[in-house]
Amino acid sequence: MRLNINFDSYLELEKIGIGAFKPLKGFMTESDFYSVVDHLRLPNGKIFPLPVILPISYSLIPEIKKSKKIYLSYKNTTVATMEPESIFKPDFKKYIKKIFGTNDESHPGYKMLLASGKYFLGGSINFLKKVENKYTSYEKTPLDVRKRIKELGLKYVAGFQTRNVPHKAHEHILQLALQEYGGLLIQPLIGKKKKGDFLPEAVMTSYNVLIKNFLPENKIILGALTTSMRYAGPREAIFHALIRRNYGCTHFLVGRDHAGVGDYYGEYEAQNLCKKYEKELKIKIVKIRGPFYCDKCKKITTDDICKHSKHKIPISGTAIRNALINNNPISDKFMRPEIINSIKGKEIFINDED
Numbered sequence: 001m002r003l004n005i006n007f008d009s010y011l012e013l014e015k016i017g018i019g020a021f022k023p024l025k026g027f028m029t030e031s032d033f034y035s036v037v038d039h040l041r042l043p044n045g046k047i048f049p050l051p052v053i054l055p056i057s058y059s060l061i062p063e064i065k066k067s068k069k070i071y072l073s074y075k076n077t078t079v080a081t082m083e084p085e086s087i088f089k090p091d092f093k094k095y096i097k098k099i100f101g102t103n104d105e106s107h108p109g110y111k112m113l114l115a116s117g118k119y120f121l122g123g124s125i126n127f128l129k130k131v132e133n134k135y136t137s138y139e140k141t142p143l144d145v146r147k148r149i150k151e152l153g154l155k156y157v158a159g160f161q162t163r164n165v166p167h168k169a170h171e172h173i174l175q176l177a178l179q180e181y182g183g184l185l186i187q188p189l190i191g192k193k194k195k196g197d198f199l200p201e202a203v204m205t206s207y208n209v210l211i212k213n214f215l216p217e218n219k220i221i222l223g224a225l226t227t228s229m230r231y232a233g234p235r236e237a238i239f240h241a242l243i244r245r246n247y248g249c250t251h252f253l254v255g256r257d258h259a260g261v262g263d264y265y266g267e268y269e270a271q272n273l274c275k276k277y278e279k280e281l282k283i284k285i286v287k288i289r290g291p292f293y294c295d296k297c298k299k300i301t302t303d304d305i306c307k308h309s310k311h312k313i314p315i316s317g318t319a320i321r322n323a324l325i326n327n328n329p330i331s332d333k334f335m336r337p338e339i340i341n342s343i344k345g346k347e348i349f350i351n352d353e354d
């Protein structure tokens with residue numbers, strides 16, 4: 001039978017197909033789902049922190065049950081085949097708390113998962129066709145990135161996850177990582193995000209400007225990752241580390257409150273959980289201590305090398321975002337004018353939830 005899937009599911013399918021979600025070979029079955037939620041592991045023992053599931057409508061279940069092979073189709077084109085193994089209806093109310101650490105239905109990740117469906121189909125897939133849309137040119141597959149790492153002759157590559165236009169604290173982190181490891185994969189996440197987050201065009205344009213004008217191009221790979229933000233904090237940090245390992249990174253930079261939202265997670269929870277599973281993840285976790293502007297040193301610095309705690313001016317992503325929204329000036333202490341100019345006068349924020 002043919003099963004039409006929506007764009008979100010297609011993106012997930014593609015990530016499985018290109019090996020970004022390795023060791024996943026298909027959409028999770030019921031036993032995969034509970035094993036991942038309860039133990040952060042697939043039933044075979046391999047670490048995996050978040051559900052990757054395919055919603056189906058209730059009315060299709062009888063037909064699916066009769067089928068040995070399912071043709072997954074997006075906008076009337078077959079994009080993969082699937083061997084159906086498991087149809088299930090998870091008890092979200094009971095289990096989502098384990099993923100997001102909260103029962104609060106206004107949590108954006110919780111909300112997205114609840115809205116995605118009630119019934120799910122698990123099974124291994126045979127991936128046939130990549131996503132083509134206006135963001136395709138931004139993306140690089142694990143194969144592309146591994147090839148590029150070889151071409152550039154990079155021994156170590158640190159993965160940097162972002163969903164923002166870069167300010168000077170971000171730049172400082174990138175510079176430190178370049179100095180320490182000699183190679184960087186800057187991988188903005190451009191899947192489904194929440195209202196008020198930056199649009200992919202703004203993030204990619206500004207990073208292109210930053211790399212072209214201020215950073216060593218032959219040590220950096222820029223490629224977007226098209227997958228949804230889940231705002232699952234510590235679990236999602238593990239997810240992001242695992243993905244970067246699949247792209248060939250040797251190190252992964254984890255910030256404070258990585259993949260967090262509101263105040264659902266502790267500042268260091270994501271870093272600590274990642275560190276705990278570092279060995280199994282087969283990628284080194286690098287904890288980032290937030291750089292700030294020191295008004296005494298007159299530069300961006302960190303607690304490791306500056307002692308002027310009274311002169312510390314934190315660089316707030318939220319304040320910069322608000323200044324950009326209201327067209328207020330931003331000091332070049334915090335953000336390069338070239339970056340601001342590259343996105344000025346354009347639409348740069350997501351306006352609705354979808």
Ligand SMILES: [Zn+2]
Pocket residue numbers: 294295296297298301306307308311
């Ligand atoms: Zn200082």
